Structures are given as C-alpha cells and as structure tokens.
Amino acid sequence: MENMEQKSNLGNKIFYIILALLLVGSVGASFYKIVILKNYQIVAEVSCDPAIEKCFAYECDPTTEECSENPEENISYYKNISKKAATIYACEQTSEKLGCNEGLSCTEGEADCSYIFCNSDQLLEGEICSE
DSSP: OHHHHHHHHHHHHHHHHHHHHHHHHHHHHHHIIIIISOOSEEEEEEEOOTTTSOOEEEEOOTTTSOOOSSGGGGEEEEEEEEEEHHHHHHHHHSSSOTTTSSSOOOOTTOTTOEEEOOOGGGOOTTOEEOO
16 A cells, blocks of 8 residues: 555656656746747837838827927828847847848848838728828
C-alpha cells in the first residue's frame, strides 16, 4: 500500500515538474520573440496629403479639445503605417534614421511594411475619409 502511494506521489511530482518546465519554456520563448527580437507589427498614424492620397480625416471636437477658429485648421489628415517593430528599433539606432527621421515611413524594398489608406467600405465608427 505504501509502495503505491510513493509511486503516485512520484508521478504527481514528475507531472508538475514537466508542467512547470513547459510553462517556463513557453514564457521564455514568448519573451525572446517579443522583447529581444521585437517580432511584431506596429500600426501607427502618419501624415498624409489629401491632394494625392486617400487619407483618413480627423475633425477637431470642440467639446473635448481646444479647436481653431479656422475650420480648415480643425481637420487633420493621416494614413496608417504597418511596420515591424524590429525595423523601427534598428532605424532609431542609426545616425541616418532612414524610415523614421521625421515620421515613420516605408523604405524602398522593406519587407512587412505597408501603408493603409482610407477606404470608405471599411471605415470604423467615427472615421471619415478625405474627399
């Protein structure tokens, strides 16, 4: 009887040790991928010229913020950029700052970098497109 209890306790210990190792390994792999390699996409707003691009438009709301008296100054235009976090980090570490100097941009031939322009069929609540 005592031998069965010892085997059961040993089996439980082995199970919990394996479970703890899998958990630590999973957290470690995620930490390495996200923090060390910076292997994820960033989506951010960047400036947009409505004369040549289909931009998102943001209109100042006087109830929540201070707006200009000139209605044209109350509208700001933007597009979204989707870019790898690792390339943003690498860009910030260089003296040339290619792709991140004034604002984020895609450099020629850069993989996993794209602009997201306004599409009236896919607008979210509160979003408007430039005309």
